[in-house]
Amino acid sequence: MAILITGGAGFIGSHFVRRMVKHSHVVVLDKLTYAGNLENLRDIREDRELSGYFKFYKGDICNQELVDHVMSTEKIDVIVNFAAETHVDRSILSAGTFIDTDIKGVFVLLEASRRYTIKKFIQISTDEVYGTAFHDAFKETDSLNPSNPYAASKAGGDRLAFAYWNTYKLPIIITRASNNYGPYQHPEKFIPLFITNAIEGLKLPLYGDGRQERDWIHVEDHCAAIDFIIENGKEGEVYNIGGGNEKQNIDTALFILSVLAKDKGMIESVKDREGHDRRYALDCTKLKSLGWKPQIDFEEGLRDTIKWYEENEQWWKQIKNGEFMKYYEIQYNHRFAGKN
Ligand code: NAD
Ligand code: TYD
Numbered sequence: 001m002a003i004l005i006t007g008g009a010g011f012i013g014s015h016f017v018r019r020m021v022k023h024s025h026v027v028v029l030d031k032l033t034y035a036g037n038l039e040n041l042r043d044i045r046e047d048r049e050l051s052g053y054f055k056f057y058k059g060d061i062c063n064q065e066l067v068d069h070v071m072s073t074e075k076i077d078v079i080v081n082f083a084a085e086t087h088v089d090r091s092i093l094s095a096g097t098f099i100d101t102d103i104k105g106v107f108v109l110l111e112a113s114r115r116y117t118i119k120k121f122i123q124i125s126t127d128e129v130y131g132t133a134f135h136d137a138f139k140e141t142d143s144l145n146p147s148n149p150y151a152a153s154k155a156g157g158d159r160l161a162f163a164y165w166n167t168y169k170l171p172i173i174i175t176r177a178s179n180n181y182g183p184y185q186h187p188e189k190f191i192p193l194f195i196t197n198a199i200e201g202l203k204l205p206l207y208g209d210g211r212q213e214r215d216w217i218h219v220e221d222h223c224a225a226i227d228f229i230i231e232n233g234k235e236g237e238v239y240n241i242g243g244g245n246e247k248q249n250i251d252t253a254l255f256i257l258s259v260l261a262k263d264k265g266m267i268e269s270v271k272d273r274e275g276h277d278r279r280y281a282l283d284c285t286k287l288k289s290l291g292w293k294p295q296i297d298f299e300e301g302l303r304d305t306i307k308w309y310e311e312n313e314q315w316w317k318q319i320k321n322g323e324f325m326k327y328y329e330i331q332y333n334h335r336f337a338g339k340n
Contacts, residue, residue: 001023001024001025001077001078001119002024002025002027002074002075002076002077002078003020003024003025003026003027003076003077003078003079003080004027004028004029004070004071004074004076004078004079004080005017005020005026005027005028005029005080005082006028006029006030006061006079006080006081006082006083006105006109007030007036007081007082007083007084008026008028008029008030008041008056008082009028009030009032009036009037009038009040009041009056010030010035010036010037010040010082010083010086010186011035011040011180011182011184011185011186011219012082012124012180012219012222012223013028013030013082013083014037014040014041014184015182015183015184015219015220015222015223016080016082016223016226016227017041017044017054018043018044019220019223019224019227020227021044021050021053021054022050024053025053025055025074026053026054026055027054027055027056027057027070027074027076028041028054028055028056028057029057029059029061029066029067029070029083030056030057030058030059030083031058031059031060031061031083031101032058033085033097034323034324035085035086035087035186035188037184037186037319038056039315039318040184041054041056055074057070060101060105061081061083061101061105061106061108061109062100062101062104062105062108063108064108064111064112067108067109067112068112068115068116071112071115071116072116076116076118077118077119077120078118078119078120078121078122078230079109079113079118079120079121079122080122080124080226080230081105081106081109081121081122081123081124081157082124083101083105084098084101084102084105084124084154084157085097085098085101085102085150085153086150087150087186087188087189088128088148088150088151088273089188089273089331090150090188090327091148091149091150091153092148092149092273092274092275093330093331095149095150095153098149098150098153099149099153099156101153102150102153102154102156102157103153103156103157103160105157106123106156106157106160106161107160109121110160110161110164110170110172113164113170114164114168114170118170118171119171120171120172120173120230120235121161121170121171121172121173122172122173122174122175122226122229122230122233123157123158123161123172123173123174123175124175124177124226125154125155125157125158125161125174125175125176125238126151126154126176126177127176127177127178127179127215127240127242127280127282128146128148128150128151128154128277128280129144129146129151129154129155129158129176130142130144130145130146130176130280131144131145131146131147131151131277132145132147132277132278132279132280133279133280133281134278134279136281136283137242137281137282137283138240138281138282138283139240139283139285139286140176140237140238140239140240140286144158144159147275147277148274148275148277151277158174158176158238161174162174162236162238165235165236166236171235172235172236173229173230173233173234173235173236173237173238173239174237174238174239175225175226175229175238175239175240175241176238176239176240176241176282177217177222177225177240177241177242178214178215178216178217178240178241178242178243178280178282179214179215179216179217179280180216180217180218180219180222181216181217181218181219181301181302181305182218182219182220182301182305182308183219183305183308183309183312184219184315185219186319187316187319187320187324188324188327190214190249190252191216191252191256191302191305192309192316193205194252194253194256195256195260195305195306195309196309196316196320197266198256198257198260198262198266199260199309199310199313201266202266203266203267203268203336204253204257204266204267204268205268205270205332205335205336206249206250206253206267206268206269206270207249207270207271207272207273207276207335208269208271208272208273208276209250209269210248210249210250210253210267210269211248211249211250212248212249212276212277212278212279213246213247213248213249213278213279213280213281214246214247214249214252214279214280215242215243215244215245215246215247215280215281215282216243216245216247216252216298216302217241217242217243217245217294218243218294218296218298218301220295220296221243221294221295221296222241224292224295225239225241225287225292225294226241228287228290228291228292229287229292232290232291232292233290237286239286239287240282240283240284240286240287241282241284241287242281242282242283242284242294243294243296243298244284244294245298246279246281247298250267252302253267254267255299255302256302256306259302259303259306260306260310268336270332270335270336270338271334271335271337271338
């Protein structure tokens, strides 16, 4: 099987590549934006045996010519589209690239899938398309209410993919996962930012009252679910993928500090995110009834993740010392100044 993994140099994509390359011919198409990092795939590229089953194309999923070239050259059977602009706070600063990649990019991949025969197309969507869970955890049939530019653009890609199943009968499946954590996550995101700031002795900027809730899933559990869905999922369907670990941000921050034996005074309550979704929660009965369930305990997974960041300082310091410093200033200086 030849599988095209777009965004395969990012956080989740690189874990998925590592999993699939053991039994499939893996082709990665990645633009290598600030979030893409070939270091995430170094072990595979340097493994004599595995590298034979792996091919990398640097490029944009919005580039129709390039996508056509990859599809025809590599004779792709399955597409898993991870490529996206993914950080909510960046989408609030500037939404343009989110519209391009998360909507137009999906369109280009879907159109290419009409021209070349594919067996499956997995569109990686997100729980954020549902908006805040005020009451029960969301089921796949609940209406979408995306509330920030990232979530809205992902909802666009999600529904466009569905439309191509409904209209053209392309073999499409849509997944909506909850918040991922694990090794190789870019330090702009909450968990790695808090781990690395704590290691560096910097303040941990907790938005608002810190009582917002997120359902955390280990990235390996998420990748196992996608693999399972390729085999067992039904075309035209949506599957929620949650870890079943609903935590308030303040509690996650305190846990990180306790594992690192750091003072809880490092947490600083800062100006809240604009339009901040209060709670994400998923009902995963549909996927569980097919036989999947998450395996990794949250505290154990988070301890291992913290250890990984302790042991891989070079990986994240390279990121934090680059473009990120400027971003951090723009994103956080005013937050620290305008405390709650
Ligand atoms: P990430 O930001 O770590 O990686 C995104 C990757 O996509 C990068 O390698 C980047 O270079 C690449 N990319 C961006 N624009 C591109 C373009 N136009 N063409 C080709 N490549 C491009 O993201 P992630 O956290 O690994 O998320 C992967 C997917 O999973 C995304 O679709 C995201 O919406 C979804 N998702 C993420 C989470 C989470 O908690 N991280 C939860 C649910 C769903
Ligand atoms: P994030 O990792 O950006 O994921 P998402 O917003 O997509 O769920 O943030 C997770 C939670 O952590 C969210 O409620 C916002 C909060 N947060 C902070 O409190 N401080 C921060 O510096 C960041 C990046 C996030």
